Amino acid sequence: MAIASASGGFNGNFSPIIYSKTAQIALRKSAVVNAITNNSYFGDIANQGDTVRIQKEPDVTVNALQRHTGISVEKLDDQDFSLTIDKANYFAFKMDDIEEQFSHVDFVRMASDRAAYKMADKMDEECLGYLSGYTGGAGSWAVNTTASGDKASASGSAGSAADKVGAELLAANRLDATKFGQLGSADSASTAYNAGDSIPLAPRLPGATALSSSTVSPLSVVARMSRLLDTNNVDSRGRWLVVDPVFVEMLKDEDSRMLNADFGGSGLQNGLVMNNLHGFRVYVSNNLPYLGTGAATSGALAQETNFGVLVGGQDEAVASAEQINNVESYRDPDSFADIVRGMHLYGRKILRPEAIVTANYNAA
Numbered sequence: 001m002a003i004a005s006a007s008g009g010f011n012g013n014f015s016p017i018i019y020s021k022t023a024q025i026a027l028r029k030s031a032v033v034n035a036i037t038n039n040s041y042f043g044d045i046a047n048q049g050d051t052v053r054i055q056k057e058p059d060v061t062v063n064a065l066q067r068h069t070g071i072s073v074e075k076l077d078d079q080d081f082s083l084t085i086d087k088a089n090y091f092a093f094k095m096d097d098i099e100e101q102f103s104h105v106d107f108v109r110m111a112s113d114r115a116a117y118k119m120a121d122k123m124d125e126e127c128l129g130y131l132s133g134y135t136g137g138a139g140s141w142a143v144n145t146t147a148s149g150d151k152a153s154a155s156g157s158a159g160s161a162a163d164k165v166g167a168e169l170l171a172a173n174r175l176d177a178t179k180f181g182q183l184g185s186a187d188s189a190s191t192a193y194n195a196g197d198s199i200p201l202a203p204r205l206p207g208a209t210a211l212s213s214s215t216v217s218p219l220s221v222v223a224r225m226s227r228l229l230d231t232n233n234v235d236s237r238g239r240w241l242v243v244d245p246v247f248v249e250m251l252k253d254e255d256s257r258m259l260n261a262d263f264g265g266s267g268l269q270n271g272l273v274m275n276n277l278h279g280f281r282v283y284v285s286n287n288l289p290y291l292g293t294g295a296a297t298s299g300a301l302a303q304e305t306n307f308g309v310l311v312g313g314q315d316e317a318v319a320s321a322e323q324i325n326n327v328e329s330y331r332d333p334d335s336f337a338d339i340v341r342g343m344h345l346y347g348r349k350i351l352r353p354e355a356i357v358t359a360n361y362n363a364a
Contacts, residue, residue, distance in 0.1 A: 030271035031124040032283040036240045036313065037320040037348065041083055051149070052083040052321065054351065082149035083319050085347035089122050091115035092341035094332055112327075112340060119344040123322060125287040127348045128242065131318050132311045132358050133166030133174075134289035141289040152351050168350045173228055175199065175359035177302040180216050180224075196291060196304030200364035203253035214301070215364040218250040219278070225312045225357045226278045232354040238315035241280035244288050244308050246295040246363060248273060280312055298363050307362045317355035322346035 041052050058076040065071070093115070095108050129135055135144040147167040176197035177183055183200075202215035222241065229239065243251075274282040288309055295308025327342035350356065 029121055029124075029286050030284075031120050032242055032271040032285050032287075033124045033127040033320060033348075035271070035283065036242065036315065037127070037318045038316050038351070039320060041319055041321045050085045050347075052085075052347075054083055054319065054349070083321060083347050083349035084149045085321065085345055086148070087123070087126065087346050087348075088343060089119050090341065090343045091119065092339060094335070094337040094339040097336040097338075100338075108338075108340060112342075115342065119342075121287070123344065123346050124285070127318075127320060128285060128287050128311070129289045130166075130348055131313070131350060131356060132289050132309050133169050134309065136289075138287075141291060148347075148349055152349070152353055168353055169356060169358070170353045173232075173354065173357040175221060175224060175228075175357065180220070183214065183216070183301060196307050196360050197302045198304070198307035198360040198362045200298075200301050201247075201250060201361045202364040203250045205253065217254065218247060219254055221310070221359050221361065222278045222280065222312075225310075225359065226280070228357045229312070229314065229355065234314050234352075234355045235316070236279055239280045239312065240283065240315065241277065241310070241312040242283045242285050242288060243310050244286065244290075244295060245284060246308060247310060247361070248284050250363075251277075295362050303362060307360045310359045310361065311356065312358075313356040314352070317350065317352045318348060319351050320346065320348045 041054070060076070061074055063072065093111055095111075100108070125137055126135075129137070129141065130144065130148070133144055134141045135146075136142045144166040151168055176195075177199050178197055180199060199221065200215045201218055201221065202212060204212075204217045204219075225241065226239075230236075271283040271285055272281060273284050288311070290308045291304075292306035294306065297306040323345050324342060327340075329338055329340045331337075332339050
């Protein structure tokens with residue numbers, strides 16, 4: 001039996017060819033955003049455009065006390081900022097009655113499962129870019145200069161030196177080639193706002209007796225991230241670090257052997273590759289932002305065209321809230337087919353910019 005198809009869909013041939021009932025499932029990336037963000041506000045959203053007002057902890061002044069001296073009483077400031085549900089994705093597909101009748105596997109179920117994964121992956125990519133200071137997605141990453149809702153820190157406006165890459169992160173928490181003194185006079189990094197100034201990384205190989213003056217070791221970057229969080233009084237519990245596969249390979253080459261060929265046991269689980277590296281839970285992700293050809297491209301010190309981005313923080317640094325608002329199936333009025341469609345709503349907000357640190361790097 002063969003029925004012609006006007007466009008797209010199946011090829012219309014159902015017999016006598018025999019198809020395997022085992023379908024090929026596409027390879028999938030692990031999502032990490034839900035594991036590194038505060039999900040406490042999940043139940044507070046309903047529809048796109050909703051805004052959750054998050055109360056800030058009030059600040060209190062401590063004064064010296066002297067005997068027989070009156071005390072001054074201050075009023076508590078009522079401050080909050082917003083988590084706006086302003087991101088939405090959707091899917092829609094249809095299954096023709098004839099195709100459904102003669103299909104050998106449940107394509108509707110498989111397509112729905114694939115759609116759910118791709119929407120979760122899209123949120124993961126967008127959120128990792130946002131908390132790293134970028135927007136756009138794979139192949140089109142660019143600096144994000146638009147704040148999402150109210151700024152959690154009044155350290156300056158987008159485009160000023162008081163902010164880091166993007167509109168909401170802090171300049172002091174951005175690691176680049178200018179932050180590592182061992183690079184010495186070879187450091188020709190720019191001081192321009194939002195410049196890449198990537199750090200050339202190379203693992204310290206077994207037998208090395210001194211650090212290189214032209215590169216930085218991966219563990220040195222992780223240690224510096226930890227120090228920045230320590231100096232910002234960020235809780236040591238719940239710290240996380242998201243890295244890309246290039247950085248993981250360098251960690252495996254480090255002479256410390258903290259990561260070896262057998263690490264991971266049965267394989268990567270939910271993106272988590274290590275529970276404690278200088279106090280961080282370490283996740284690996286292919287959804288981190290990058291510019292040009294990414295971190296794997298070797299190049300000059302402090303380059304601004306090809307580099308990858310690492311991001312670390314603490315569980316309370318970023319809030320996220322998501323909801324599948326509606327999944328429905330209805331009859332296509334123009335054909336003999338059922339249409340399945342769904343929408344995914346979510347929002348994310350940087351709550352504590354002092355608890356997020358990033359690093360731009362490239363392989364040396």
